[in-house]
Amino acid sequence: MKFIDAHIHLSDKEYADCVDEIIAEAKSAGVVALVSNSMDFETSAGSLELAKRYSEMVYAALGIHPWSVNVLKENELQETLDLISKERRNSSVVAIGEIGLDYKYEKIWDKQMTVFEEMLHLAEKLDLPVIIHSRGTTAQIVEMLPSYSVKRVLLHWFSNPISALKKAVEKGYYITEGAPTVYSNGIREVVRRVPLTNLLTETDGPVRFFKPPFNGKRTTPAFIPMIVEAIAEIKKMNVSEVAEQIAKNFEDFFGVKLIDVATSE
Numbered sequence: 001m002k003f004i005d006a007h008i009h010l011s012d013k014e015y016a017d018c019v020d021e022i023i024a025e026a027k028s029a030g031v032v033a034l035v036s037n038s039m040d041f042e043t044s045a046g047s048l049e050l051a052k053r054y055s056e057m058v059y060a061a062l063g064i065h066p067w068s069v070n071v072l073k074e075n076e077l078q079e080t081l082d083l084i085s086k087e088r089r090n091s092s093v094v095a096i097g098e099i100g101l102d103y104k105y106e107k108i109w110d111k112q113m114t115v116f117e118e119m120l121h122l123a124e125k126l127d128l129p130v131i132i133h134s135r136g137t138t139a140q141i142v143e144m145l146p147s148y149s150v151k152r153v154l155l156h157w158f159s160n161p162i163s164a165l166k167k168a169v170e171k172g173y174y175i176t177e178g179a180p181t182v183y184s185n186g187i188r189e190v191v192r193r194v195p196l197t198n199l200l201t202e203t204d205g206p207v208r209f210f211k212p213p214f215n216g217k218r219t220t221p222a223f224i225p226m227i228v229e230a231i232a233e234i235k236k237m238n239v240s241e242v243a244e245q246i247a248k249n250f251e252d253f254f255g256v257k258l259i260d261v262a263t264s265e
C-alpha cells in the first residue's frame with residue numbers, strides 16, 4: 001500500500017535535527033510522498049532544500065501563512081513571490097501553500113487579505129494548485145475563490161461548516177484530514193460526507209495531537225496508516241481500496257507520479 005502526507009511542515013525548526021529519522025519512519029510505514037508546506041520565505045527556501053535532498057519522496061509547497069503576516073520582514077512578501085516564480089519550473093514545486101485567512105488574527109485582517117490575494121494571483125499566473133488554511137473563514141474563502149482562476153484548491157484540515165463542504169466539493173476542491181479523523185466526531189462527520197475522490201491525508205506536523213492514541217508524541221508521517229484505517233472504517237471500505245484512491249487523488253491533484261520508495265531502492 002502507498003500512503004501519502006499531503007500537508008506537513010518538514011522545514012519547521014522542530015524537525016531540523018531529525019529529518020532523516022522522520023523520512024526513515026515515513027518509508028517504513030509505507031508513506032511514499034510528503035508535501036512540505038511553508039510558512040514564510042525561510043521555510044519556503046527550507047522546503048525547496050528538502051525536496052532536493054529527498055527528491056524521491058519530498059515535494060515542496062511555497063508560500064506565506066496567515067500567522068506569519070504580522071512578522072514579515074520588509075520585502076519578504078515580494079521575495080517569496082519572486083522565489084516561487086523562479087522555482088516554478090522545478091518539478092518538485094507542486095503548490096503554493098500554506099496560504100489563507102485566520103479569523104483569530106482579525107487585528108491584521110487587511111494584511112492577511114493582501115498577502116492571500118497576492119498568492120492567489122500568483123497561483124493563477126503560474127497555474128499552480130493552492131493549499132489553504134481557513135480557520136473560521138472557510139465559508140468566506142469558498143465564496144471568494146471563484147473570482148480567481150485557480151484550478152486546483154486544497155482546503156487543509158477542513159472542519160466546518162458542512163454547507164461549505166458541499167460547495168467546495170461541487171467546485172471540485174479537495175480537502176485534507178489528519179489525526180483528528182481517529183478521535184474527533186466533527187472531523188469524522190466531514191470524512192463521512194466528503195466523496196473519497198476529494199480527500200487526501202495529512203499530519204500537519206509538527207503540530208501535536210494530545211488525544212489517544214497520539215498522546216502528544218512527536219507527529220510523524222508514520223501516523224498516516226492509522227488515519228487511513230479510520231477513513232476506511234468510516235467509509236466502510238477496505239484499507240487498501242482507500243489508500244489506493246487517496247494515492248490516485250494525490251497524483252491527480254499535484255500532477256505527479258508516485259514512486260514506490262520501498263521497492264525503488
Ligand SMILES: [Zn+2]
Pocket residue numbers: 007009037098156204
Ligand atoms: Zn499547516
